Amino acid sequence: MAIKTAIKRNTYFDSVSLMSVTGRANAVAGVDQAMIGMGTAMNKEVLQNVGMLTPEAAEAQSGDLMIVVRSASDEIAEQALVEIDELFKQKGGNESGRKMNYATIESAVAHVPGANLAIIAVAGEFASREARRALESGLHVMMFSDNVSIEDEVALKTLAHDKGLLMMGPDCGTAYIGGVGLCFANAVRAGNIGIVGASGTGSQEVAARIHDFGGGITQIIGTGGRDLNEKVGGIMMIDGINALARDPATEVIVLVSKPPAKSVQDKVLAAAAACGKPVVACLLGGSEEAVTKAGLQFGNTTKEAALKAVILGGKKEAEINKRALNLPLIAETRAKLQPEQRYIRALLCGGTLCEEMMLIAKESYDNVYSNIAKDPARKLKDVSTSIEHTFIDFGDDDFTRGRPHPMIDPSQRLARLVQEARDPSVGVIVLDFILGYGAHEDPAGVMIPALVEAKQIAATEGRHLEILGYVLGTDLDSQSLAEQTAKLSEVGVTIASSCTNAGLLARGFVSKEN
């Protein structure tokens, strides 16, 4: 048996949180038992009596919080400590309470000497000025704000590059740095895989799949969606690759983006090839040839990219549950649909999830429309009306001007779900439910009445309506992945195990070919 200890000095969490974390810590797979308690002499005596008093615990004081874990191996015990720490982060608690408010970045820097990163989330017109101040103060920047000019973006990224800092964004919604999820991110296991992503939900999806396959994450560095534009030239993507190359904990790197401009792609792939670590490039819809020619691994889908990364990271392929596609389910669902139910309607919060599912549909169908389609002929003229196979990104500007992101406010999707259910040509409606930091606390729960109504509308008209749900999350997310999927299953939603599988299932469900 292995015993590992973590001591949180002079740290006070309320009893409800401590009890809750204790219960969950004892339920972590492979943990024989765990104690989370104040470092008093009597609690140490209990540890002594069960053979778990480590030298670190023996040194704890009565105001310190002791976390002692016994498990079958060092690896499991270490992992359990990471997961317990994650639970405490989710509790927020009182680890010396770090919520502070400062009027200016300079004031924050002066009062928080250890700070090294600023998140900028102000109106776009002010964002560049604040980001520059942060960079000038020696802080890495994550800029959530959008509506920043491309000239400002280039200037900020150049400044950051010259200073050896990261300039993530503008319009960067996801990062995971030093074990902390920033803006929208999932709680994931620590590991040896780093991600540089030009798309937020794409990075979240790859990270969640890596976690599900048994791997873990070091860092997720976001670049902002415009970084691979020719004018910006992939400055942040290349700086991100180099940062992960220097990070000793990162052994494998995954790049996630839509296909870059050719000149930028060449630069990025060259930098990746030169970084000295194995790299998987997931350029959704991009060229496999260019990637393999550069000596890198190509991830055709987010799921494939995650799987390759986990295997490169040392996980034995035979031990991985690859979540194979449920082919009998496709045949079963096809049989339930009537001949006129030919179309997919995907109503999604995640831009990259929308992009990937749309790419999968386009492999089989020509008549695929979207509000984010690049081809003008396939771009929806009226985003409120679907045409044939329609994939809606509710996180796009069409739906978010002056409104919260659909990961926070589901109202527009609720109405659209019912609207699509009335269309007799619809065979499957696809929905994503995104968990993690920053997301809605119960994304499945808020959709339940509309899901029930949609099913009832179709049933009243004598149709089966297939609703396919994908929950992007991990078992460490605060919203409880298991509860979210259970809620959806209870009202007849079919659950896909990944974005890739959701795309393949939806495509298969409405196929009329034998």
Next chain:
Amino acid sequence: MRAHTTMQARSGDGAFLARVNGAAFAGVIHSAFHRAVNIACLCCGELHTLVTDDLDDGPNSLVVSADDFLALGICRGDSVRAGGGSLAIAGKAMVNIAGAAIWRTPLPETHCPAGLLRRRLAEAEAAIWRNGKPGGFIEGMADTEIARLTTRMLHEGADGLALALGRRDADAALAHAGRLLGLGPGLTPSGDDFLVGLLASRALCRRPDDLGSDAFAHGVVRLAKSATNPIAYAAIAKAARGEVRERVARLIIALGSAAAEPFSPALTQVLAIGSSSGTEIAFGVIRGLASLIDNGEWDHGYQDRH
């Protein structure tokens, strides 16, 4: 400069209110939680507490109109200073105490006969076993060797302590109390919570001329200083002087009163405290009152407290 949030104190410990009114209080945030913040007084070192208005009054506490202290950015190390009838917290929040009701620990006015008290204690103990929360004295939160051993040690300590108090053996009682201090899960370990209930019930129900003369209580406070954390210590030190949260005092009074009011509403309120803290406190109250019957103090304890 960022505007601070102004909160109104609804009620508060009389001594604490007086110090704020007289600008005689300065401190630093010792620990902050969603529904409570502890302030270490720079003069006396005692912890003083602000709690949200869904919680009850208690010694050294102010009940204020707030939902979540952490949301206000209040955190450990923030300075706290009284002045002008209010309490300022690091430029983040201001607590206005004008109009706040003065609170003091309620005292028992009457004593029921020992036989009735014993019946009530038996009923109350059965109710705690039925409705209490697992964690310390009640097993079930985690089926581990640590949890089972902790529960066993808590019961051994509590049983030994009750026996020793019943036969007025202060040394043995103190030795058993020492085995309870700092024992168990939670921010305030289960053994400490038990002792809070026990000390408070004994202090509130002993003869007034005995208040402050309980060598056992003094001994526990002395031991607790180094045996547990400052938050648990503060509660023990107050309980030893008969100062305890409103709902705990109400339970003690309901159990010991000559009036025929049912005790179960007060017990329900106590069981709702914290995770399992209320359960441990309630067990302590039962054992504390029982010890007064066993050592003969109960029948001699009635005094009009008006």
